[in-house]
Amino acid sequence: MRAFDELQLTGRLPSPPGVGMAIIKMTEGEDHEIGDVARVIRSDPALAGRVLKLCNIGSLAGVRPITSIDEGIQRLGVKALRGVALGFSLIAKYREGACENFDFTRFWSESLARAIAARLVAEQSEFPDPADAYACGLLSGIGRLALACVHPDRYARILTRPEARSSDGLLALEKETFEIDSRELTAALLRDWGIPEHMVIASTTRRRSEDGLERVTVELGRIVSIAAAIGRICIQGIDVDDTELGILEEARGEAAMDRVEFNALCDGVAGEWRDWGSLLELPTAELPTFASFAAPTSLSEDPDDLGLQGERPVRPLRILAADDERVSLRLLVRSLQSFGHEVIEAHDGEEALSLALEHLPDIVVSDFRMPKLGGLEFVRSLRRCEEGRQLYFLMLTGVDDENLVIESFEAGIDDYVLKPFNPRILKARVCAGERVVRMQQQLVADRRRVRLQMSELAVLNRRLEQASLTDHLTGLPNRRFALDKLQVYWAEASRHGDEVAAIMIDIDHFKSVNDRFGHDVGDEVLRRTAAVLDKGVRKDEFVSRLGGEEFLVICHRASLEDAELCAERLRRMVSENQISFGGFEGAITISLGVAATKPPVESYEALLRAADEAVYTAKRSGRDRVCSTRSGALV
C-alpha cells in the first residue's frame, strides 16, 4: 500500500479531532474501562448528545430510554461506538475544504442517509449489530473526502470529467491519477483507525465473492450496498435518474423485500435522515414517498406494460442539434421539429457535450466544424463515457470534408449527412437512426423486465426459504433455522467476548396427552405452548421448535443467570396458561435445562448437549422446573 503511505506523508489525510482520536486510542486494546471512554465522550457535549440519541432509536432502544453514556456504550458495543464517534467527530471537523467541486456537507449528508439506511436494513434483516452497520454506512465513503482533502485541485478537476458521473468511472479516474482509488483509501484509513476487519471489508468490497468470508462479513457487506443505493436516492431527491432507480431496484432484490415493505423502509430512512440532518446541521431534503419514485411511468407493475412499443403512443425522440452557424442551426432545428421530435439546441461543441450528458438525448445531430470543441472531439468524448456510448450520433459534414468521414466513423459516429443538407435526406437519415434507437429502447425495457422478474423471484425465494425454515405446526422457526441463528450469535459472541446461553425445553407428559386425547389435541397443545413461549421471550432471546415436544431458546449475550431468569419466566407462564380443547382442560408444564458458555471455550454443540443433560436432570428431579449447568458441572 505504497500509495497510501505517500498520501499519509502529505499530512493532509483526514484525521479525527482530539475527542475522536482519544476514543480510538483508548479502545484499541481489550482492556479499556467503559467509565474512561464515557468520560472522554462526555467531554464533548455535542458528541455525547448524538451518541445518546443513537442509542435510543429503533431496535437499538431498549425497554427504557438510555440516559447515561456508560449505558449507551454498553448498548452500542465498543466497536460500533468507535466507528460512530469517529464519524461524528469527522463531520464536525470536515464541513468544508479547499476542493472546489467537492461538496463537503452534501458528502456528509449522503453518508448520514447511508448510515441510517444501513441500520434500518440491518434491523429489518435481524442482523445482530445494527450499530456496526450504522458505523459502516457512515464511514464507507471516507476515501473520497480524503482525496478531496489531500489533492483538492486535482480531485476538483477529476470531478468535472464526464466519466466521473458513474461510480466506476470515478474510481478508474482516481486510480489513474493517484494510484489509489477512494475505495482502497477508505479501507486503508479505516484499518489505520482500528475499525475491525470485517467492518472494513464490508464497507469497501463490492461484488464480494463470498468464498472464504465469514457470514457476518458477507451479510454486513450486503447491508451496506443496499444502504448505499438508498442513500443515493435520498441525496439526489427528485432529480434522481433511471440508472439510480435501477440500482435501487437491484438493491430491493438483494434485500429480498417486496415493493411495499421496501418502500416503507426507504421512507423510514428519509424521515430519520431529516431528523438527524438537523441535529448534525447537514442539509437534507423533503422527499416524495419512495413509492412515487420507484414507479416511473416505464416501470409499472404490469410486466407487459414496460415501455414497449405497441398500440400505445410512441414517445417522440429527443434530439440534440449542434451547430455554431445560426442559420444552419435554425434550419436544422426546424426540420427536426417538423419530423415530430423534441429538439435541444447547442451553439458550440462544449455546450453540446454538456447538454448531451445532462439530457441524454436519443440522437445527436452535430456539425463537424465548431468552435471550442469540434464535432470529432465531441463524439470521442461522448463515446468515452457510459451514458454517451448509447446515443445515436449523426454528423453534418461539408462536401469537401468527405475524407474526414472515415475518421469520423472511427471516432464513433453512426451516420453522416452532407451539408448543405436537404431536409428530406435529413429526415430519411434520422428515421434510420430512430429504428436503431427504438430497438435499443426495447432492449432496455426487456432487460428491465428481466430485472423486475429477478427481484420478484428473489422475494419468492425468500418466502420459500422462510417456509423451509419454519415449523409448520407452530409457526416458530425450525431446527435448521435455530442452528443457523446459533452459529451467527456464536461468531458474534466470540468477537465481543460475550456469553451465549441455551435453554432446552421439553413438555412434561406429552405422550400421555396424545394417548388420552388424540393427536389433534396434542397438536393444539404444542401450538398453544409455542405461542406462550413466543410471547415470553424478549429481545435477544430466540425461540424455536426442534421437533416433537422439544423447544430451544437461544439467549444472545446472556450469562447463565440471565438465561435462568428467562427459563423461570417461561416455566411460570406455561404452567399458568389454561388450555381448553377437545376434552383437555387445564395447564401443562415444561422441564427446562439451561447451559451457558463463553465461546470459544467449548463448541456450540457442546452447549446444546449440556442444556440437554440439564433437561434430563430436571425431568428426573420431578419435572416443571429449571436446572442449569456450566461447563459440564451441574449447578
Add this chain to the structure above:
Amino acid sequence: MSETTEDAVEILDPVVIAGLRDLGGDEFISDLVGILCEDLPRHLSDLRAAIGDKDHAAVMAIAHSQKSSCAQLGARLMSQLFRELEAAGRARDDAEPILTRIEAEWTRVRSALESLTG
C-alpha cells in the same frame, strides 16, 4: 477561374425556397432571413479585417461556414463566391477582390430575400 457572370445565375434557387416554405411557411423564411441579415454583415466585416491582417485561417473558417449557410438558403452565387474565398484563404492568395464581389452580391441577395417576405 470561375468567371461566372452574375446575370446568368438566379440570385435565389426557387426549388430551395419552395422547400423552406414547405417546412415553415413565410414566417419561417422571414425568420431565417432576419438571422442572416443580422449575422452576415458582421461576418463580412470580420472577413475584411482578417484579409487586412493576412489571417488566412480565419478567412477560411468564416468562408467555410457562410458557404453552407448561403447554400441552405438557396443563394447559390453567394455560396459559390464563399467557396472561392475559402480556396483563396487555403492558397494564401489575396482574397480582397473576391470579398468585394461578395459584398456586391450580398446587396442583391439581401433585397431578393427581403422581397420574398415582403
